[in-house]
Amino acid sequence: MEILAFGVQSDEKPLIEKAFDKAFAGQHEVRCLDVFLTADTAPIAAGHEIISTSVNADLGSRVLQTLAAGGTQLIAQRSTGFNNIDLDVAERLALRVARVSHYSPYSVAEFAWTLAMAVNRRVVRAAGRTRDFDFRLDGLLGRDMHGRTAGVIGTGRIGEAFTRIAHGFGMRLLGWDVTENPACTALGMEYVDKDRLLAESDLISLHVPLLPATHHLIGARALARMKDDAILVNSSRGGLVDTDALVAELRAGRFLGVGLDVYEAEAGLFFVDKSLEGIDDDTLARLVTFPNVVVTSHQAYYTRDAVSQIIDTTVRNIADHLAGRRSENVLVPALPAG
Template sequence: MEILAFGVQADEEPLIEAAFRGLPDLRCRCLDVFLTEDTAPIAAGHEAISTSVNADLNARVLRTLAAGGTRMVAQRSTGFNNIDLDVAEELGLTIARVSSYSPYSVAEFAWALAMAVNRRIVRAAARTRDFDFRLDGLMGRDFHGRTVGVMGTGKIGEAFTRIAHGFGMRLLGWDVAENPACAALGMRYVEKDELLAEADLVSLHVPLLPATHHLVDAGALRTMKDDAVLVNSSRGGLIDTEALVGELRRGRFRGVGLDVYEAEAGLFFLDKSLEAITDDTLARLLTFPHVLVSSHQAYYTHDAVSQIVDATVRNVTDYAAGRRTENVLVPATARASH
């Protein structure tokens, strides 16, 4: 069986090829194009495909895949808010994801964003390339002794908290359930508004669900300190970006680090340098000197990607063997007419 992998990055391809090499009756063909309504017909004749986090698996895409003979989708990410699971179940498709990978990859990158905007690293690097070595406008502040608010204290949030503890910060947490490991570090769990009002640094580590969409909305942003740092390395839809731009225009926040953006599909992972950007909100966001936007790369370490690829291979081999694991979101319990 040949698996068709969509949206494969250049650094990722050798890891995928190595993982499938030597497997009996299984091989993988990698494509750099992302799965969309336009590219879905390419999958015709492939029983199993693999997709990236920015694939669009809406109802129309899933119906096109099913009509072309696809029966299994292995997504190379933990999040699955881009998949219409109800339609997948209706079509009898098996949908699997990667339930976990190195939490340190994302936690460490979130701290890289926080440090970069706090210490004005991007502006400093741009200056020194022009042999401008002035310090004007580059003054940061210590995180030691200040308060961090961690929204979402699962594996990634816990890893982020451990680093914050190493900095000597006061720890506030918000989640549906307390993490004993975070509590043992001295984290105090509080309501969302209290966390936002007290934190000097707010970092988001919750999944994107209907209940968490625009978790940080206009009201939440107004609750935050004027000189707070906000970091999001989870999902773009957690923040109301237009409301964020509005607050930034008022001169609020010390810095904002975003590895994700709510309208990133069709932009992130692609070279748009020769095109006009029609997303006015993103264009405005990028004009603020104390805002740093990266292209959904927090997970992108050799360690994490290797674990993601290995889990994806296991998902495909489990499907081929008829096994169901904790990675399966939608089991193929029935075959609907297409």
Template sequence: MEIIAFGVLADERPLLEAACAPRHGVRCVEVFLNRYTAPTAGGYEVVSSSVNDVLDAPVLETLRAGGTRMIAQRATGYNNIDLARARELGMTVARVAFYSPYAVAEFAWALALAVNRKTVRAVGRTREFDFRLNGLMGRDFHGRTVGVLGTGKIGTAFSRIAHGFGMRLLGWDVVENADCHALGMAYVDKKQLFAEADLISLHVPLVPETYHLVDRGVLASMKPEAIVVNTGRGGLIDTSALVAALKSGKLGGVGLDVYEEEAGVFFFDHSLEVMTDDVLARLMTFRNVLITSHQAYYTRDAVGQIVTGTVRNVEDYGAGRTSENTLVPPGG
């Protein structure tokens, strides 16, 4: 089966090609899928998309007219796909429901530790042979309280690391996780979690109920030195409210691997351009804010599992099978 894969990163390409060979041909393109690039998929029955592709109704209609019958998303999230329209068009859609949760959980801790211990600022100084410690004082995480919003596989992996640090665990989720209970986690309402946590990490999906989960009111309720880490989805945080809180000196620090307006910005080189996103530009000016470009999942282990799962989804489609990865089954 011939596949065209959009938004394929350089490190990802050999893994995807190896997973497809020898049963499937795959054309890897670096450009992201949108209404302008969708005609490129003409003649391909299967399109593999990334989480930063746009698969709204017009794009899906263009793909369907060009012969595409199956969308294989190389990600767990799928809020970028109009599933209702895909169903109406009779297109099969699948995602990778599971890959290494440790990749994201470990990176969330990398952000938390770097923000707390001001690692980036310290490295910048030492590169200039400035070895002073002024302004670099952090805090022990041991004995402090961590709030984990979303205690699925990633949230649980994050919580295990927190337990190793000797932290008090607070959790919030629609379903309580027995593995987190075993770590000593207490499930509380959001109000208590945000008010008591010294470190807050977001691991919930982006759905209407979680959009701007962290808003102006929530930020005002947090401890003055609280650290917020988001490796989930950018829309979980009201970024304008976050900037306002940072300007007032309210937060101890922020680590962001995602940003609600990241489409068209993340994964591209804008170093020679004027940054037109005023909110993102303002975020970059805060010394207690660390922003990375949606790389938490980006380990050989996780990406390998993603591409393997994607190819399995394509083979399931070819055989008329469905699985836990199927979002829209054959025939809708």
């Protein structure tokens, strides 16, 4: 059987091929495509029982109907988030959907800190200057993180890893989540309401999933609560932040820095080379012009360790499907109540 993998990066391809060879010993083969799954590319999957997709795949109603009509039975998504999938439609069409429930939390947590320090110490601007042999320090003044307050919104596996690094910096720790993480509490984290966290934190990092309840969690009201010289980092999902409201605050001269690895309208932009044609997204185009903003293209997870774990779990999800097994990674069909 040939399994079709959409949206495969060049770094990922040898890792995916090696994992499939090891797991299936030539019985099942994988064909890696660099194109992403969209309404236009979905017909390519015709005749393939199993496909694998990337985080920015379009798995809305139209695409799912095309996949089901073409004979697809399993969608193995190579990510933890599934806000891009219409699960109700998938279940109605009898499509099985599986995800990667977890992978290295350190990859994302460490990158969130990379963004935080990059904007704090003006690393991108400094590197650009030195390439032009401009060695002045004007405009590069940062500040110590030691003794300042880190606000962690979402204290699961990734939030905990971020908190441990903040603790290593010697920061005061505030947390907000639906449930408290004892490991974070042991590090000295105080759980507070969201408004207090926003008002008191010098650094705010987002580590919650994108759900209807968390869409635009950081909107105009939340941004207004933050300190004028705060740092905001989002390495989770772009829809957590109201980007238009953020741009308005940045235009008003607020915030020491903003580090974004995700963007709410990133589908069709991120993971693609737009350098020659440009983009027609005015909000993103304006966002990247601010000197105190660093935007990267959804790469926080992109370490050899994390990607290898994602691929291994995806292969297991496929093997489970072929063997008629299910695991905690299966989103559709849903587990029966009780």
